[in-house]
Amino acid sequence: MNTTALFKHNYNSTAHVVVNQGGTSSGKTYAIEQVLFTLAVKEKLIITIVGQDIPNLKSGAMRDAAAIHTSSKALQRVIKSFNKTDRIYEFVNGSVIEFKSYANAQDAKSGKRDYLFVNEANGIEWDVYTELALRTRKRIFIDYNPNSGFWVHEKLLGRPGVEIFITDHRHNPFLEDTVRYKIESLKNEDEELWKVYARGLTGRITGLVFSNWHICEVIPADAKLLAAGLDFGFTNDETGCILVYKQSGELWVDEVLYETGLTNADISKKLSAAGVKKSIQIIADSAEPKSIEELKRLGWQVTGAKKGADSVNHSIDILKRYKINVTRSSVNLRKELGKYKWKTDKSGNTINQPIDACNHLIDPLRYVALNKLKVYSVKQNNSKLPYTQPQPTGRGVFEEFVGLS
Ligand SMILES: Nc1ncnc2c1ncn2[C@@H]1O[C@H](COP(=O)(O)OP(=O)(O)OP(=O)(O)O)[C@@H](O)[C@H]1O
Ligand SMILES: [Mg+2]
Numbered sequence: 001m002n003t004t005a006l007f008k009h010n011y012n013s014t015a016h017v018v019v020n021q022g023g024t025s026s027g028k029t030y031a032i033e034q035v036l037f038t039l040a041v042k043e044k045l046i047i048t049i050v051g052q053d054i055p056n057l058k059s060g061a062m063r064d065a066a067a068i069h070t071s072s073k074a075l076q077r078v079i080k081s082f083n084k085t086d087r088i089y090e091f092v093n094g095s096v097i098e099f100k101s102y103a104n105a106q107d108a109k110s111g112k113r114d115y116l117f118v119n120e121a122n123g124i125e126w127d128v129y130t131e132l133a134l135r136t137r138k139r140i141f142i143d144y145n146p147n148s149g150f151w152v153h154e155k156l157l158g159r160p161g162v163e164i165f166i167t168d169h170r171h172n173p174f175l176e177d178t179v180r181y182k183i184e185s186l187k188n189e190d191e192e193l194w195k196v197y198a199r200g201l202t203g204r205i206t207g208l209v210f211s212n213w214h215i216c217e218v219i220p221a222d223a224k225l226l227a228a229g230l231d232f233g234f235t236n237d238e239t240g241c242i243l244v245y246k247q248s249g250e251l252w253v254d255e256v257l258y259e260t261g262l263t264n265a266d267i268s269k270k271l272s273a274a275g276v277k278k279s280i281q282i283i284a285d286s287a288e289p290k291s292i293e294e295l296k297r298l299g300w301q302v303t304g305a306k307k308g309a310d311s312v313n314h315s316i317d318i319l320k321r322y323k324i325n326v327t328r329s330s331v332n333l334r335k336e337l338g339k340y341k342w343k344t345d346k347s348g349n350t351i352n353q354p355i356d357a358c359n360h361l362i363d364p365l366r367y368v369a370l371n372k373l374k375v376y377s378v379k380q381n382n383s384k385l386p387y388t389q390p391q392p393t394g395r396g397v398f399e400e401f402v403g404l405s
Contacts, residue, residue, distance in 0.1 A: 001072050002174065006031035006167055010141065011038065015163035017133075019152055020143040022200035023168035024183060025175055028143040030064045032117055035141070037068060040095035041078050045114040047097045050132060052123030054087075057099050059331045061119045062087065065097070105131050117141045126151040146202040147338070153202065168200045178260075182236050189355040190343060197339075207342040207350045209316060210362075215334070216325040219254055223247035226372045228276060229364025230267075230284040230302070232291050233260060239267055240360035242333060243276070244368040250323040255330035255361060264294040271300070283367040305367035312354065315366035318373050324365075333361040 004027050010018055020028040036047050049065075051057035069075055069082070069089070080090045087099040102108040108131035116136040118124055121144045129151065133140055142152060156162050169175055169183050186194040196203035223245035233239040241257035256274045257267070272278075278299045284292050286304030295302045308314075326333055339358040342350045 001034060001068070001075070003034060004031055004172060004174070006165065006171055007034050009165055010035045013139075013163055015139075016161035017140045017142065017156060017163070019156065019162060019164040020141065021146050021152075021164060021166050021202070022143070022171075024145055024197045025169045025172060025179055026167035026200065027172035027174065028167060029061050029119060030068065032141045032143060033061065033065050033068055036097060036115060036117060037065075037075060039115060040089075040091050040097055041075070041093070044091075044094040045096075045138075046112070047095070047115045047117070048111070048113045048132070048136075049097065049099050049117045049119055050124065050128075051099070051101050051119045053101045053328055054099075055329045055331045056120065056123065057087075057101065061117075062099055065089070065099075102128050102132070104128065108132050109135070111135065112137070114138045115141070118143070120144050121152055122147065122150045126155065145196055146200065147196055147205045149202055149204075166200045168198060178236050186357060189357045190341060192344070193339060193341070193355070193357070205339070205341060207344065208338070209340045209342060209354050210319065210324070210337055212320055212322065213324040213326050213337055215328050216252065217328055219243075219245050219252045219325075219327065220247050223252050225280065227281040227283050227368050228256065228271075229366075229368040230282050231360050231363040231367070232267075232285055232288045233360055234262070235260065238332075238360040240332075240364050241267075241271065241276075241282075242330070242361055242364050242368075243280075244365065244372070250325055251319075252325045252327075253330065253333065253365060254327045255333045258332040258361060264291050265298070268295060268298045268300065283364070283371045285363065285367065303371065306370045311370060312366065313352065315369040316354065318369040319365065322373075330361075333365075336360070336362050 006020070006027050010020070010031055020032060022028050033049070036049070039045060040047055049057070049061055051061055069079065078092050080092050082089050089097040105125070105127040108128045112135045114137050116132055118129060118132070118140065121129070121142045144152065157164055169180050183198045186198055192203050192205055195201045196205065224247065226244045226246055229242050229244060231240045238258045238260050239262045243254045243256055245252040256276060257270050259270070262270065278301070280301065282295070282300055282302045283305050284295070284302050286307050289304070292302045292304055326337070336358045340362050341355055343353050343355055345351055
């Protein structure tokens with residue numbers, strides 16, 4: 001098993017609560033899980049890994065755990081099974097590692113454990129944490145990106161028995177340079193985002209573009225599909241695709257694709273595999289006519305998004321008029337919405353221009369807005385108002401005033 005310095009620090013810590021604050025991709029989740037696997041092999045233990053919800057766990061902690069499992073023959077020998085339905089690793093020695101999410105504090109009162117790992121802790125309520133912590137015998141690990149101060153800062157740091165490690169991508173030797181480059185290039189977009197995601201320092205991310213979105217469990221059965229939105233990426237940027245529906249005057253959005261390294265043939269295969277029908281209209285980034293043409297030749301109905309002067313702000317204005325429901329499984333879109341902010345100038349004042357990052361699923365949403373959700377300007381609206389010709393009224397006020405009546 002290849003390990004990093006993070007592994008050693010977490011493994012050797014004797015604190016009751018071990019806090020791993022850090023930038024993205026520093027190796028926090030991976031290292032903590034390696035520690036937990038190692039501990040589970042040594043003695044019979046119950047270990048709980050808790051996340052905000054199952055889709056979040058699946059795209060992060062569970063994926064890292066699967067990578068750790070498959071990369072170690074020694075680990076495979078001592079793990080009896082992984083139950084996908086219950087999300088539990090069972091070890092030959094009787095240890096278990098379970099992945100859980102809890103709806104509320106009452107729910108978190110069930111079960112006891114030896115070790116607890118609170119993954120992306122800023123998505124977990126304080127009262128859920130306290131119930132879980134009360135029922136943890138040995139040690140608690142916590143990890144998160146510090147978008148802003150929360151209960152870890154307010155209630156844990158500085159207390160006895162609490163240790164903190166602050167890390168960033170430079171602590172992770174296993175990361176590809178393209179990922180590093182992408183993280184560092186946040187500096188060109190927004191200093192505050194860079195501070196949080198590239199350096200792991202506690203930020204105060206304000207000025208998010210969208211606050212009009214909510215998590216929904218499913219798309220209503222009677223929702224009308226407007227179109228799919230597609231943004232092309234390759235090496236550094238993800239190719240992103242979403243489906244946009246409308247129902248009861250609200251938008252409903254479901255993430256379909258978010259992946260780097262996809263050719264147009266790959267995109268076609270992935271869309272079909274995700275159940276997207278070829279009859280669906282796809283609104284794509286019009287800056288890539290060649291990709292649009294290639295997808296068309298593969299049988300897809302692709303149209304370029306109507307870009308014009310100020311189309312970014314115009315499409316944001318359109319989207320802000322709706323309540324946007326995002327399915328819980330749209331983990332990457334949820335993450336982008338939580339980072340997509342207005343730029344700030346050198347003195348920290350917000351300017352009327354969003355960052356050009358964290359938008360590989362937001363841009364597709366904007367494309368659908370531009371082509372499918374027209375908002376008439378005030379002038380156009382006025383010209384459509386019913387117009388009645390004033391009727392001659394005979395003698396009016398003027399005549400009375402001058403004594404002609
Ligand atoms: N010891 C390791 N061996 C091999 N690969 C590793 C190791 N540690 C980290 N990685 C790689 O680095 C990636 C990022 O690590 P990880 O997911 O743990 O970061 P993180 O700090 O939890 O990031 P985030 O804050 O975004 O959740 C992993 O998905 C994995 O590919
Ligand atoms: Mg992580």
